[in-house]
Amino acid sequence: MGKVKGFMEYQRALPLDRAPLERIHDWQExxxxxxxxxxxxxGARCMDCGTPYCHTGFMLSGMTSGCPIHNLVPEWNDYVYKGFWHEAYDRLMxxxxxPEFTGRVCPAPCEGSCVLGLIELPVTIKNIECSIIEHAFTEGWVVPKQIANRTGKRVLIVGSGPSGLACADQLNKAGHSVTVFERDDRFGGLMMYGIPNMxxxxxxxxxxxxxxxxxEGITFVERTEVGVDYPADKLLExxxxxxxxxxxxxPRNLAAEGRExxxxxxxxxxxxxxxxxxxxxTTPALSAAGKNVVVIGGGDTGTDCVATSLRQGCISVLQLEIMPKPPLDRQPENPWPEWPKTFKVDYGQEEAAFLxxxxxxxxxxxxxxxxADETGAVQAVEVSRVEWVTEDGRFVPQPVAGTEQIIPAExxxxxxxxxxxxEHLLQQLQVVQDERSNIKATEKNYRTNRDGIFAAGDARRGQSLVVWAIHEGRSAARECDRFLMGYTNLP
Structure with missing residues (x-):
């Protein structure tokens, strides 16, 4: 620990954002x-905890507590404090x-379980992580690593989202010849097309x-959908x-009258x-320009829709959430080190509030x-307020009579x-799904019911965080390597 009283001497601070009224006119970060x-x-605020929870990475009360990829947070925080940036980069990798992905878009469950968060605002782990990797790129430390020995084994990764990329990266390091198939025209999955450029x-x-x-030797093939452009039965051949x-x-649909x-x-x-x-x-196929926009749903995706609509030039934007407004502070039923279910203002809401x-x-x-109007184009949304009640042991929303409202929305x-x-590919491959329709494969070995076919990421786990996707990709790569070689040296 570099600064014994650092957490007492320094307050939490984050870099300034560009002003909302400036940034809504472009798509830059x-x-x-x-x-x-x-x-x-x-970095000096990191406490060198006796038992650091920031890198535990487990589920607690149905939420992620700590970092699922077990980042060595106290170590690289200490290196940053001492100015040892290359050592911090080595520890991070x-x-x-x-880390350039997680440092930008991960919701930072590490900070939610930071021990300092018990008495003060937590360490700025996410920002330090992003700063380390960007410093490494600037200094030229991030260079291709050539693989000296190849195993002769060929592995196909279907999908180039964060789990697929992490799996490909690890298997390539193990010496296998890795090919990534992506059905879209660019690689990255939701990292490319599901998260806005800003x-x-x-x-x-x-x-x-x-x-x-x-x-580094990984082969990427775009516009290739297995089961459509590439026969599924050829995979294991x-x-x-x-x-x-x-x-x-x-996507989850909304069963409401007029959905069509x-x-x-x-x-x-x-x-x-x-x-x-x-x-x-080009001009976007779907545009909010000149329209009243209603976003139904919260979370990061809802925020991104708000921010994107503003940049496209909408007249107004509202975001409707069925859940109650979160409290400003942790409640007794949401103790540390659980993820804090507290009220936050993200970039999209900040921009909308300014406008x-x-x-x-x-x-x-x-x-x-x-x-809708006479042409069948949506013109408004009818809503009502709800109160949450307990029925048969479940927390359910009940409409409040007399609170109906019509909100304009084109x-x-x-x-x-x-x-x-x-499911079409899974059916072609005869891969078994679980009761939630995810691919059935255990966290023990990530194997499906088909010998030689593994699964990782949201397809196996269900919708989750980018950091869980990286964890899944790394773990599946380890078990795939063990399957191919009889042993594995992958972490």
Missing amino acids: FHKEMEAGELQEQ KTNNF KLDKRLVVERRIELMKS EFDAVVLCTGATK FSGIHYAMDFLRSSTKALLDD QGEDPRQYSIMTKKFL FVLLAMGFVGPE
Whole structure:
């Protein structure tokens, strides 16, 4: 521990963001960078806990507590404080294949379980992590590592999201010849098309990592959907093992009257359209420009829809959440080191508040039906307030009579999460699914019922965090390597 009283001397500080009224006019990342001296002070706040919980990575009360990839947080915080940036980079890369991703878009469960969070604001772990990897890129430390010895084994990764990329990276390090199939026109999965550019720059960050992996010997094949463009029954004929990292891409629908009206879209279709248009320099297929927008659902995806709608030039944007408004502070039933279920204002809500004068979120709101004009285009959403009650041991929403309201909306986005992987490939491969429709494969060995076929990421686990996807990819790679070689040296 470098600074014995660092956590007492320095207050938590994060880099300033670009002003909301400036950043809504472009698609560039909105976070600024901190000076090295400021980062050293933040690293000094790490307490050298007797039992650090930041890298535990387990589920507690149904939520993630600590880092699932077990980042060595106290070690690289100490190195940053001492100015040993290369050592901090080495420690960071021992557990995390893509800290430039997690340092930008992970919700930081590590900070939620930081021991300092018991008495003060937690250490700025996420920002320090991002600063380390960006410093390493700037200094030229991140270079392709050539694999000296190849095993002669061929592995196919289906899907290039964070789990697929992590799995490919690890198996390549083990000496196997790795090919990644991606059905889209660019690699990265939801990292590419599910997260807006202002949170994660596609060319400067995502494609930078893809090019690095290509130069290390991994083969990437775009516009190739297994089961459509490539016969599923050929997989095990041409590859020694297959890892399914297809994600949980089936969106949750809303069973409300009028759902069939035009102008009602899934959030991911909207976000993909926006990012693709930006990268292709074309007009987006789905646009909120000149429209009143209603986003149904919270979470990061809902926030991204709010921010994207503002940048496209919407008239107004509201975000409806069926859950009650979270409290400002931890409640007794949500103790440390659980993930703190407290009220937060993310970048999209901050931007909307600056433009519209108030937070766009409305809580405890249920969508009852959609209203349309004579052409079948949505024009409004009928909602009512709800109260949450206990029925048969379950917490359920009940509409409150007399609270019905009509909200104008020519553009509605459903941001209510996902319900599992798409099934046509799984059916072709005769891969068994569990009761939640995810691919059935245990955390012990990540094997499906088909010999030589493994599964990882959201396709196996269900919708989850980017850091869990990386954990899954790394773990599946270890078990795939053991299957191919009879042993494994992968962590």
